[in-house]
Amino acid sequence: MNYEAKMFGRQERLEFTGEEPRRSRRWIWITLAVIVIAGVAAFFLMGRHSGADKGAADKGAAAKQNQSQLPTVTVASPGRATVETIVSGTGTLAARREMPVGVAGEGGMVTRVLVEPGSWVGAGQVLATVDRSVQSQTAESLAAQVRVAEADARLAQSELDRAQKLVGGGFISKADIDRKTATRDQANARVRVARAQLAETSARNRRLDIRAPAAGLVLTRGVEPGQIVSSGSGVLFRLAMGGQMELRAQLAETDLQKLRAGVQAEVTPTGSTKVFKGEVWQVSPVIDPQSRQGIARIALSYDPALRPGGFASARIVAGGITAVMLPQSAVQSDATSNYVYTINDKNEAVRTPVTTGEVTEAGVAITSGLTGSERIVLTAGAFLNPGQKVIPAVQKK
Structure with a gap:
């Protein structure tokens, strides 16, 4: 095919054989096919990603829901x-060593009472005096007899001394010396007897006074001036030796097995918030067959708030694990x-x-x-x- 064209005032003649247009159309179709395939691939790829994302989201939601359902x-x-192993119990306060004091001698009429409950006394201190007017006269009589016996003993000794000086000159026989020696010995014996009788009476008179057997705190007083007392009058005073107190805690048999002497304890009297420190000094060796309980005795120092006969609770540290x-x-x-x-x-x-x-x-x-x-x-x-x-x-x- 022949074409003629005018370009810029020139006339040119182009000749085509028909091969070039077919080749151009082929490339156009190839390009379109590639574009279509790329679009389809992109479409499927985007769909797959969106499905995966949706599945992952669904799985995350399910996991979150399951997690929220866990307790x-x-x-x-x-x-x-x-x-610490703690043993608790209750019991009664008492004097650790209570000393009941009564009449040790013959007794008589009480003339004076020198102490009151709550007083501190020393060992041997007079708590009350008993009338001793008759006993004093007896003691005076015995003291006079001692003096007479001592005078007789001195006289007998003097006569024996003189006789021993004369025996060498033959003026006194040896038998006389023996008799005077025996007289001197008898006089000395009477002196000892008189002195013993006086000492006995003096001791009896001293026992008329009611005395403290040891130092401590007076708990009770049961005698008044003018009262007639004797050995059958019973307890006139009660003393706490050294003022020491204790709690006699009643504990179950199983709790008592956990305790030993020396463990620490805290005691709180009823009606008080004050806590007193102490320690167990004795664990009962026997159990009451009826109550199945025993006593743990907790030693306490003196305090006015610790009143014998009062009720208290104890907290005992029995050990630790x-x-x-x-x-x-x-x-x-x-x-x-x-x-x-x-x-x-x-x-x-x-x-x-x-x-x-x-x-x-x-x-x-x-x-x-x-x-x-x-x-x-x-x-x-x-x-x-x-x-x-x-x-x-x-x-x-």
Whole structure:
């Protein structure tokens, strides 16, 4: 095919064979096909990504929903602590060593009472005096007899001395010397007898006075001036030796087994908030067969607030153990054993058997089964099952 064209005033003649237009159309179709294939691929690729994103979102939502359905439990790692074994009891206050004082001598009419309840007295101090007018006269008579006997003894000794000077000249026989020696010895013996009688009477007279057998605190007084007393009058005074007091605590047989002499105790009298320190000085060796109780005697220093006969409570530290301490809500039990729930690394509940010990104000002592480093469920353990997943919430200290 021949074409003629005018370009810029020139006339040119172009000749085409028909091969070039077919080749151009082929490239156009190839380009369009590539564009279409790319569009289709992009469409499917975008759809796949959107589906994956949607599936991931659905899975995340499901996981979040499952997570929200897990129970939340409070856990803690309590460690180990030294726990004191406390024994509590009640009892009556009394003098540790009570001394009843009565009439030691013949008695008579009380002339004076020199002390009152609450007075401190020394050993041998006179508490009350008894009339001794008759006994004093008897003592004077015996003292006179002693003086007479002493005079007779001196005279007998003088006569013996003179006789011994004359025996050498033959004026006195040896038999006379023997008689005078015997007379002197008899006189000395009468002196000793008179002195012994006087000492006895003086001792009896001293026993007329009612005296304190040892130093201490006067608790009660049961005598008044003018009262006739004798050895059958009973107790006239009661004293606490050294003013020492004690609490006689009544304890159960099982609690008594935990105590020993020397352990510390705290005593609080009824109606008072003041606490007195003391220690157990004696544990009863016998148990009452009826009440199944025994007595622990707690020594206390004197204080006006400690009144014999009063009621008081005692808190005795019987010893201590090192153990894991848990609240009672953490410990579960069934027919086989006691147990707690711990949380493992996968946040799963694990049933752990334990052995319990003392139950105190601080909680339950776990003597075996735990080291204290575990994550232990403190509450809601009764609603868990072994292997159940949970959300642990650590308890703040």
